[in-house]
Amino acid sequence: MMTINRGAMLQAIKLQLETKLEDKAQVLLLATDNPITAQAKVLIKLLQEDVLFTDSNTDHKDGKKNNQILVPQSNLHNQRALHLVLKTTLQANSPSELLTLLDEIASKNELSLQDSDTAVLWQRVQPQNTQFDFSESQNVFSATMTQLFKMYYLVKHIDDNEDMLIKEVYLGQYGQDHQLIATFSSGEQVTVPAS
Numbered sequence: 001m002m003t004i005n006r007g008a009m010l011q012a013i014k015l016q017l018e019t020k021l022e023d024k025a026q027v028l029l030l031a032t033d034n035p036i037t038a039q040a041k042v043l044i045k046l047l048q049e050d051v052l053f054t055d056s057n058t059d060h061k062d063g064k065k066n067n068q069i070l071v072p073q074s075n076l077h078n079q080r081a082l083h084l085v086l087k088t089t090l091q092a093n094s095p096s097e098l099l100t101l102l103d104e105i106a107s108k109n110e111l112s113l114q115d116s117d118t119a120v121l122w123q124r125v126q127p128q129n130t131q132f133d134f135s136e137s138q139n140v141f142s143a144t145m146t147q148l149f150k151m152y153y154l155v156k157h158i159d160d161n162e163d164m165l166i167k168e169v170y171l172g173q174y175g176q177d178h179q180l181i182a183t184f185s186s187g188e189q190v191t192v193p194a195s
Helices: 006-021 095-113
Strands: 025-029 040-051 060-062 079-092 124-137 140-154 163-166 168-171 179-183 190-193
Touching: 006 025, 006 040, 006 079, 006 095, 006 140, 040 095, 079 095, 095 124, 095 140
Parallel strands: 025 040
Antiparallel strands: 040 079, 079 140, 124 140, 163 190, 168 179
């Protein structure tokens, strides 16, 4: 299993949004709020991260809520739920144009993070809620949209001196449709240094 940390997750999220939004919006990571420009802006921020665990009945729990999406055989201390905020700001010349742009970017933000055709580091994305704030000044209409998501992923802490022994190779995204394509016996194990 690859090593995944918050930095790698955020860079992957930023790349995914940039790819899907293309010229629709500028994507910023952990930046301070700047004045709105002619181009829409999507700012990625973090709120918190949950470590998932099980109770005595071995049902997966996420705080006090049931969580059915994580595999029981994985190390429970390596399961994470990242609380993510996408804050989108944009301007338009009319209310109808503003709503159209806002709806388009809101959908693209959500769909790009849930894109099953792209290899991503997270297992699943769960939209939480969306808040809107509108204003008008000198016939220019502005909006700020705040979308909250939970992103579930696995993190594996590897000792710098520890090597990973590959015993099985799978094709496809982990947690979804994937199949075993190669196995190695104890004499054939391939050693890949942790990096």
